[in-house]
Amino acid sequence: xxxxxxxxxxxxxxxxxxxxxxxxxxxxxxxxxxxxxxxxxxxxxxxxxxxxxxxxxxxxxxxxxxxxxxxxxxxxxxxxxxxxxxxxxxxxxxxxxxxxxxxxxxxxxxxxxxxxxxxxxxxxxxxxxxxxxxxxxxxxxxxxxxxxxxxxxxxxxxxxxxxxxxxxxxxxxxxxxxxxxxxxxxxxxxxxxxxxxxxxxxxxxxxxxxxxxxxxxxxxxxxxxxxxxxxxxxxxxxxxxxxxxxxxxxxxxxxxxxxxxxxxxxxxxxxxxx
Amino acid sequence: xxxxxxxxxxxxxxxxxxxxxxxxxxxxxxxxxxxxxxxxxxxxxxxxxxxxxxxxxxxxxxxxxxxxxxxxxxxxxxxxxxxxxxxxxxxxxxxxxxxxxxxxxxxxxxxxxxxxxxxxxxxxxxxxxxxxxxxxxxxxxxxxxxxxxxxxxxxxxxxxxxxxxxxxxxxxxxxxxxxxxxxxxxxxxxxxxxxxxxxxxxxxxxxxxxxxxxxxxxxxxxxxxxxxxxxxxxxxxxxxxxxxxxxxxxxxxxxxxxxxxxxxxxxxxxxxxxxxxxxxxxxx
Numbered sequence: 001x002x003x004x005x006x007x008x009x010x011x012x013x014x015x016x017x018x019x020x021x022x023x024x025x026x027x028x029x030x031x032x033x034x035x036x037x038x039x040x041x042x043x044x045x046x047x048x049x050x051x052x053x054x055x056x057x058x059x060x061x062x063x064x065x066x067x068x069x070x071x072x073x074x075x076x077x078x079x080x081x082x083x084x085x086x087x088x089x090x091x092x093x094x095x096x097x098x099x100x101x102x103x104x105x106x107x108x109x110x111x112x113x114x115x116x117x118x119x120x121x122x123x124x125x126x127x128x129x130x131x132x133x134x135x136x137x138x139x140x141x142x143x144x145x146x147x148x149x150x151x152x153x154x155x156x157x158x159x160x161x162x163x164x165x166x167x168x169x170x171x172x173x174x175x176x177x178x179x180x181x182x183x184x185x186x187x188x189x190x191x192x193x194x195x196x197x198x199x200x201x202x203x204x205x206x207x208x209x210x211x212x213x214x215x216x217x218x219x220x221x222x223x224x225x226x227x228x229x230x231x232x233x234x235x236x237x238x239x240x241x242x243x244x245x246x247x248x249x250x251x252x253x254x255x256x257x258x259x260x261x262x263x264x265x266x267x268x269x270x271x272x273x274x
Numbered sequence: 275x276x277x278x279x280x281x282x283x284x285x286x287x288x289x290x291x292x293x294x295x296x297x298x299x300x301x302x303x304x305x306x307x308x309x310x311x312x313x314x315x316x317x318x319x320x321x322x323x324x325x326x327x328x329x330x331x332x333x334x335x336x337x338x339x340x341x342x343x344x345x346x347x348x349x350x351x352x353x354x355x356x357x358x359x360x361x362x363x364x365x366x367x368x369x370x371x372x373x374x375x376x377x378x379x380x381x382x383x384x385x386x387x388x389x390x391x392x393x394x395x396x397x398x399x400x401x402x403x404x405x406x407x408x409x410x411x412x413x414x415x416x417x418x419x420x421x422x423x424x425x426x427x428x429x430x431x432x433x434x435x436x437x438x439x440x441x442x443x444x445x446x447x448x449x450x451x452x453x454x455x456x457x458x459x460x461x462x463x464x465x466x467x468x469x470x471x472x473x474x475x476x477x478x479x480x481x482x483x484x485x486x487x488x489x490x491x492x493x494x495x496x497x498x499x500x501x502x503x504x505x506x507x508x509x510x511x512x513x514x515x516x517x518x519x520x521x522x523x524x525x526x527x528x529x530x531x532x533x534x535x536x537x538x539x540x541x542x543x544x545x546x547x548x549x550x551x552x553x554x555x556x557x558x
Contacts, residue, residue, distance in 0.1 A: 013417075035449070036449040036451070036452070037419050037420075037421030037422060037447070037448060037449050037452060038419050038421070038422070042419075083420055083447070084366070084368070084420060086366065086368070136315075137314050137315045137319065138314070138319075138365050138366065138443070139314030139315070140314060140315055161447070164446045164447065165314065165365070165443060165446055165476070166314065166476065167312070167313040167314045167476050167516070167517065168476065168516055168517025169313055169514075170313075170314060171476075171517065193448070193449045193450055193453075194477075195450060196477075196479060196520060230451070232449075233449040233450070233451040233452060234449060234450050234451060235450040235451055235454060237520065238479055238519060238520035238521050238541075238542050239520050239521075239524070239542075241542035242521060242524075242542040242545050242546055242549075245542065245543075245546040246546060246549065246550075248550075249549075249550060249553060258520050258523050258524050258527065259527070261524055262524060262527040262528060262531070265524075265528060265533075265549060266528070266531055266533070268553065269533055269552065269553070272553060
């Protein structure tokens, strides 16, 4: 469990980015943290693996106060994939990149080989095994960064903007394996602006604005609340925008899924045609 | 005459055996708003690098065929000359920013071209305002968030008011409201000044409504090119699986069930009108 207890955080330049944030993430949850640029989302999740320590308040990861342990110790438990893959990649080949942390954690060579193969395969990267990560496209680099973290199987997985630069096929795969990992019991925390992705996954949604949490509810309730959504500098999902208007014609407002939209419209069409 | 014209264009990066794209034929007229999309690694970023001469002048490699931009054969003209006609906003803003403060970064291109001081002042202020970063003008770009940096990169190109703006996933780090505002600004520039826009994007829900044309690439080839409503129905495009906007998806799902909404909707407003019309019609 990750517990954030009334956390305040200021960067050395004095800007206060978190202003009293409290939340609990239980084991096995799937949480999306959303909000405008500069709302404090990335700053918040950097507290989960101890990269940042609270100026006031505390963060406990499985009961351990992040101020009293090291990033190295926390990293084994909390895998973090950065927004910009260029901040994370450094090895000569994709294979080396993925093996690096495994070697550091002291896995034996046979396990390393298996884990690397598994991660390459999972993220469609096998063909790039011997290629320099810096030769890859933006979307592919992002997948290498993700593979290198998934390889050591951390208990908590934090993904900062995982869908950026991903085409729809890769996004669909990403969705499938996030849901799969979560189903197997892994705790997944994503920071994202991608409201359509969130509408498809339906996780618990935490909305942030100006260093505070302004909503913490299920996806359907948060994503269909126009005031909350605009306070977080987001745009309602397309399907929700449509149903806000279709409400004139007696349709419900709180619709986020395109399949539910199809069902509701078909029902109505079949009624009027009979 | 076309403002961008490519004939049998094939390009291979240095040390690479396989071309990044091959036999691209493309003609973009002045004033078009073109959306360039396709799976990651399909060659769209590489193609954009040809528009301002980064390929071949900076990247080297082997460029075959011909490409003419704003009347200039790019192989015969240096990047700094092409830059006066074509502004390129990179995918990763960090690759583009270098000055000690935002204002200087935005002014750099204009200063280099020797514009008068007042003109530079006016254009820089305008670009900072339309991208919503006027308040950040004295900050160092490297202290800004990814989304803010992206806006600085866009402002630097807007300030130049080039004939052609090429944007490679320009809003990927931005929150959706900011992204929409910036796309609106780009769309207005396209409408009012006739600036030609080539936009690379995966998130078609945000941009489909602005484009008059969508080009889809896959494995280094153009596989579809045309008006958005037509491209969204193209069988080749379905196979590649580009992410059509959710309202287009809804249209397709209803069509599978035998209900045709008539026209492919490109926005929730258009979908509303189509559905309301079908319901009213069936009632009558």
